[in-house]
Amino acid sequence: MTACILLLLLTPLWAAKDKENPSVFHPPDLLLQDGRKLTYERSFSTEKEVRGRPGFWTKVLDVVAGEPDYREMIRPYSIAVDSHGRAIITDPGARGVHIFDFEQHKYKFIQRAEKDKDPMLAPQCVAVDTEDNFYVTDSESGKIFVFDASGKFQHALGSLKGGEGYFKRPTGIAVDSAAQRIYVTDTLRDEIFVLDMQGQVMQTIGKHGTGDGEFYFPTELRLDDSSLMVVDAMNFRVELVGRDGSFQGTIGQVGDSVGSVFRPKGIGFDSEGHLYIVDGLWGVVQVFDRQGQLLYYFGGKGRGPGEFQLPTGLFIDHNDRVFVVDSFNRRVQVFHYYGLPKQARGATP
Amino acid sequence: MGSRGGRWRLGENVCRRYPILICTFSLVFWALPAAAQVEFGGAQMSASANTSVGYDANYSNLGGGTDHGLGLAGSGTLAGFYYNPNFLSFSVQPYYNRGQSNSTSGSVFDTSGYNGSVNIFSGSNFPGSISFNQIWNGTGSYGIPGTTGLTTKSNNRDFAIGWGERVPGLPSVSVNYSRGDGSNSVLGSDVGGDVTSNSFGIRSAYRVAGWSLGGGFTHANTDANTTGALEGVGAETSNTSDNAFTFGTGHTLPFLHAGFGINFSRADYNANFGGETSGKSTGTTDNVDANLNLQLWRFPISATAIYMDNLYGSFEEQQLSSGGAGMQTSLSPETRELLLSASTSYHVMPHVVANGFVSRQEIYITGQSFGVTQFGGTVNFFLGKRFKGLTATIGANDSASQQGNEGAGLTANVNYTGNIGRWDVGGNFGYYQNVETLYGLYQTSSLSYGGNLSRRFANGLNWSIAGGGGRTAFVDVAGSGSQAESVSTSLNWRGYTVGGNFSQSTGSSVLTATGLVPVPSPVVSNNLIVYSGRGYGFGAGGSPIRGLSISVSYSNATSSTSGSDTNGLIVTNNNTALTTGVLTYQFRKLYFNASVLQFRQGISTSGIAPSLVTSYYFGVSRWFKLF
Numbered sequence: 023m024t025a026c027i028l029l030l031l032l033t034p035l036w037a038a039k040d041k042e043n044p045s046v047f048h049p050p051d052l053l054l055q056d057g058r059k060l061t062y063e064r065s066f067s068t069e070k071e072v073r074g075r076p077g078f079w080t081k082v083l084d085v086v087a088g089e090p091d092y093r094e095m096i097r098p099y100s101i102a103v104d105s106h107g108r109a110i111i112t113d114p115g116a117r118g119v120h121i122f123d124f125e126q127h128k129y130k131f132i133q134r135a136e137k138d139k140d141p142m143l144a145p146q147c148v149a150v151d152t153e154d155n156f157y158v159t160d161s162e163s164g165k166i167f168v169f170d171a172s173g174k175f176q177h178a179l180g181s182l183k184g185g186e187g188y189f190k191r192p193t194g195i196a197v198d199s200a201a202q203r204i205y206v207t208d209t210l211r212d213e214i215f216v217l218d219m220q221g222q223v224m225q226t227i228g229k230h231g232t233g234d235g236e237f238y239f240p241t242e243l244r245l246d247d248s249s250l251m252v253v254d255a256m257n258f259r260v261e262l263v264g265r266d267g268s269f270q271g272t273i274g275q276v277g278d279s280v281g282s283v284f285r286p287k288g289i290g291f292d293s294e295g296h297l298y299i300v301d302g303l304w305g306v307v308q309v310f311d312r313q314g315q316l317l318y319y320f321g322g323k324g325r326g327p328g329e330f331q332l333p334t335g336l337f338i339d340h341n342d343r344v345f346v347v348d349s350f351n352r353r354v355q356v357f358h359y360y361g362l363p364k365q366a367r368g369a370t371p
Numbered sequence: 372m373g374s375r376g377g378r379w380r381l382g383e384n385v386c387r388r389y390p391i392l393i394c395t396f397s398l399v400f401w402a403l404p405a406a407a408q409v410e411f412g413g414a415q416m417s418a419s420a421n422t423s424v425g426y427d428a429n430y431s432n433l434g435g436g437t438d439h440g441l442g443l444a445g446s447g448t449l450a451g452f453y454y455n456p457n458f459l460s461f462s463v464q465p466y467y468n469r470g471q472s473n474s475t476s477g478s479v480f481d482t483s484g485y486n487g488s489v490n491i492f493s494g495s496n497f498p499g500s501i502s503f504n505q506i507w508n509g510t511g512s513y514g515i516p517g518t519t520g521l522t523t524k525s526n527n528r529d530f531a532i533g534w535g536e537r538v539p540g541l542p543s544v545s546v547n548y549s550r551g552d553g554s555n556s557v558l559g560s561d562v563g564g565d566v567t568s569n570s571f572g573i574r575s576a577y578r579v580a581g582w583s584l585g586g587g588f589t590h591a592n593t594d595a596n597t598t599g600a601l602e603g604v605g606a607e608t609s610n611t612s613d614n615a616f617t618f619g620t621g622h623t624l625p626f627l628h629a630g631f632g633i634n635f636s637r638a639d640y641n642a643n644f645g646g647e648t649s650g651k652s653t654g655t656t657d658n659v660d661a662n663l664n665l666q667l668w669r670f671p672i673s674a675t676a677i678y679m680d681n682l683y684g685s686f687e688e689q690q691l692s693s694g695g696a697g698m699q700t701s702l703s704p705e706t707r708e709l710l711l712s713a714s715t716s717y718h719v720m721p722h723v724v725a726n727g728f729v730s731r732q733e734i735y736i737t738g739q740s741f742g743v744t745q746f747g748g749t750v751n752f753f754l755g756k757r758f759k760g761l762t763a764t765i766g767a768n769d770s771a772s773q774q775g776n777e778g779a780g781l782t783a784n785v786n787y788t789g790n791i792g793r794w795d796v797g798g799n800f801g802y803y804q805n806v807e808t809l810y811g812l813y814q815t816s817s818l819s820y821g822g823n824l825s826r827r828f829a830n831g832l833n834w835s836i837a838g839g840g841g842r843t844a845f846v847d848v849a850g851s852g853s854q855a856e857s858v859s860t861s862l863n864w865r866g867y868t869v870g871g872n873f874s875q876s877t878g879s880s881v882l883t884a885t886g887l888v889p890v891p892s893p894v895v896s897n898n899l900i901v902y903s904g905r906g907y908g909f910g911a912g913g914s915p916i917r918g919l920s921i922s923v924s925y926s927n928a929t930s931s932t933s934g935s936d937t938n939g940l941i942v943t944n945n946n947t948a949l950t951t952g953v954l955t956y957q958f959r960k961l962y963f964n965a966s967v968l969q970f971r972q973g974i975s976t977s978g979i980a981p982s983l984v985t986s987y988y989f990g991v992s993r994w995f996k997l998f
Contacts, residue, residue: 088960088995138831 049328059360062328067353068094074127093131095352100147100335101345104154112145119145130173140178142167152199159192179221194243207240227267232257235269244289258283273314281316288336294361305330409998416451418997423473425990432983444468457494463487472966472988478510479970499534513557514886517855517876518904518928527553542577560977568593586618609644629665640688654684674713682706707735722753743772760789780805798822817843836860853878867913877903904930918957925950944975965989
């Protein structure tokens with residue numbers, strides 16, 4: 023009888039070896055013009071995926087005491103990737119910020135909703151500066167929270183005396199480290215605030231309206247070498263303005279066909295300067311050139327790999343890896359865009 | 372070799388002594404790698420379970436005596452669907468030996484049972500459902516209004532099945548049947564009660580040519596043996612059967628945004644009861660009501676006509692269906708009522724609304740006819756800007772019968788919700804004088820009040836307090852009043868909580884199988900039990916380190932009831948005290964538990980010693996996902 027009991031006790035340790043890495047369906051590569059392509063890499067959603075391969079004693083502990091309660095994304099919204107490849111994801115549903123470090127196999131969750139001073143209630147968008155400090159807008163408290171590279175809270179910008187926030191609903195954010203400027207959209211004011219690094223307002227850009235240089239509920243922001251790209255949500259377009267606020271142009275128009283913009287969410291640009299616009303309602307990412315010409319799109323509504331349900335944020339790192347926040351599916355999906363080498367550019371895909 | 376042989380012998384001894392324990396653990400460990408949803412013959416299922424092993428020591432005078440030893444406990448969940456969740460889905464949750472000592476269950480005893488439900492064709496036009504549950508050794512409450520009641524040990528079993536048809540364009544149909552039976556014994560006494568009930572209902576609705584039509588039939592019968600724990604009226608038995616038919620129709624009118632509706636219902640009941648007051652009750656109640664709504668210029672007008680041919684019957688039916696015994700009331704033997712009323716309102720100013728009403732009641736009772744005319748009005752103030760969150764209503768009314776004017780009445784109601792400085796404040800106050808008549812016979816005055824206050828201080832300290840109360844009495848009927856008050860407060864600081872509460876109540880009631888049910892004393896003149904209850908409790912809890920939680924609580928409820936039987940007035944004094952302390956440490960899916968529980972309940976007229984339970988427990992439980 024004792025031998026039978028020992029056999030029963032040891033069975034799970036042997037059986038646990040056989041369930042590693044079930045095969046996962048990957049969507050086919052998207053082959054584009056001139057050898058360009060977009061490939062699906064993977065998705066991640068929980069702290070567990072960051073952790074490295076467990077050792078023997080970790081497996082024993084997992085069997086005896088169960089796995090730890092790994093934290094999961096609840097309603098992720100925006101993403102930024104720092105110079106070390108760490109993905110920083112805001113999650114208003116969890117009232118916090120997830121930091122996934124796949125290289126170091128580390129995970130961190132930042133939450134300060136219960137703090138008496140400057141609580142972070144609804145983290146919305148995130149941006150990273152050159153020193154890997156990251157900046158998080160809080161649409162509910164009306165402030166911007168600044169954290170250092172280790173995730174330690176530094177200070178809050180826009181925090182008024184009495185605890186109120188200066189901004190009505192800050193959403194999109196971009197940081198220009200070279201110029202020591204922070205750009206923040208205040209969606210309810212239909213303006214972009216230009217701040218110095220201490221939070222002093224240096225300039226405002228735009229006003230309410232539908233014309234050139236005007237905004238109607240602006241949300242996400244991205245900076246490239248020449249332009250500030252603003253998602254002008256209720257004008258169904260992305261507006262390009264200079265850093266001095268001068269109007270440069272628009273991309274996208276309202277419609278119900280491919281190439282039009284219906285619910286613009288996150289934006290980004292790759293190494294060839296193509297503009298990626300997430301459309302939340304259609305569940306696709308559309309890619310335009312700087313003239314506003316649709317090049318291609320990928321995604322579609324669904325729960326499978328490469329499909330989206332209410333996608334929101336988007337970030338493209340310096341390796342042209344495209345991170346798309348798949349909000350309703352509670353995950354981030356990663357694609358890789360292989361463009362032309364710099365010397366071969368000139369043709370459109 | 373010697374020591375090795377000793378270990379083997381030790382293992383064999385353990386196996387012989389605790390075979391169930393070892394096998395359970397082995398099966399749990401064996402099941403772990405299979406943690407994924409499984410598919411079996413087209414059915415997809417997932418299951419999880421929580422098993423615990425612990426040592427407990429009990430000191431009790433409830434029959435089990437003093438004992439101690441290792442014990443197993445657990446609970447599980449099996450849920451899934453066949454083909455598609457909209458085709459057939461199911462869920463079953465069994466549990467074994469679950470109590471306050473080893474789980475979050477509030478049971479004083481080790482309770483076992485199961486809950487289950489099945490949904491069939493839920494995504495179609497013909498949805499159906501089945502639910503069932505059974506509880507052994509559950510902890511229940513024998514209700515005493517305004518307090519936590521007396522603790523009971525109970526067994527219950529319930530079953531319900533329902534089916535519907537909702538094809539567009541056809542009359543909808545829904546059919547349901549339910550059966551429940553249970554028994555309980557009031558701790559601290561040697562008596563108990565049991566109730567068995569069955570109910571069947573069918574209902575249909577249809578819209579045709581602008582007419583909305585609806586009708587239905589319900590049948591219910593209840594067999595109750597009422598506990599004699601509160602010996603003021605002794606034990607009672609009752610067998611009650613009810614049948615009710617309803618039919619209604621309505622239509623909009625092509626003018627003045629008008630619409631009308633007419634509803635008819637007939638209910639008949641048949642009850643046999645024995646014990647202190649044995650006898651038989653039968654009756655039929657017809658009820659017709661018609662309503663008309665229209666918009667006349669800026670005045671929305673609502674008019675209603677209600678006719679009921681047997682007020683006594685409807686009142687007695689309510690009491691009997693809840694397990695109460697037969698009664699003598701001032702409404703017997705026959706009471707008819709016709710009520711005509713009309714009301715309107717007008718926006719005097721943006722934040723001021725005036726309401727007016729007039730009603731006429733014709734009542735036939737004890738061979739005589741009475742007529743009462745009431746009219747009155749109220750003014751609602753929504754004080755928006757300067758006093759944000761404050762609303763007030765002030766009104767007056769007057770009643771007159773053939774005996775002359777019965778006097779004026781007043782109504783006042785004030786509500787506030789908002790912030791004063793850093794305080795979150797809410798409050799309400801209501802005063803009603805001579806406004807409500809019971810079947811046109813009695814006027815009521817009542818007072819209600821309540822409030823809450825909370826504040827978040829520095830360093831995460833939160834404090835809140837809430838309280839309220841009310842008094843109701845029939846005008847000019849001595850001893851008819853009832854009142855209740857309660858207050859509770861809590862203090863929170865960084866995961867630590869301290870709180871307390873106090874409540875008290877007095878009034879009159881009748882005895883049923885599940886507790887005392889408040890009734891207006893002028894209407895019921897026999898079998899009345901006057902109750903008064905007072906309870907208080909306090910507790911504290913906290914989590915000093917991650918994964919560790921500690922909580923202690925104490926509650927004490929004292930109640931007294933007085934009623935009369937053939938031996939005269941009997942007064943019963945009851946007391947229930949419960950002390951609990953629970954410590955839990957969570958490490959991943961393992962929970963280390965330690966607890967202490969002390970329970971005491973005594974009933975002065977029962978003739979037996981108070982029930983005492985003291986238990987100590989420590990053990991470990993493991994949650995796991997089976998598949």
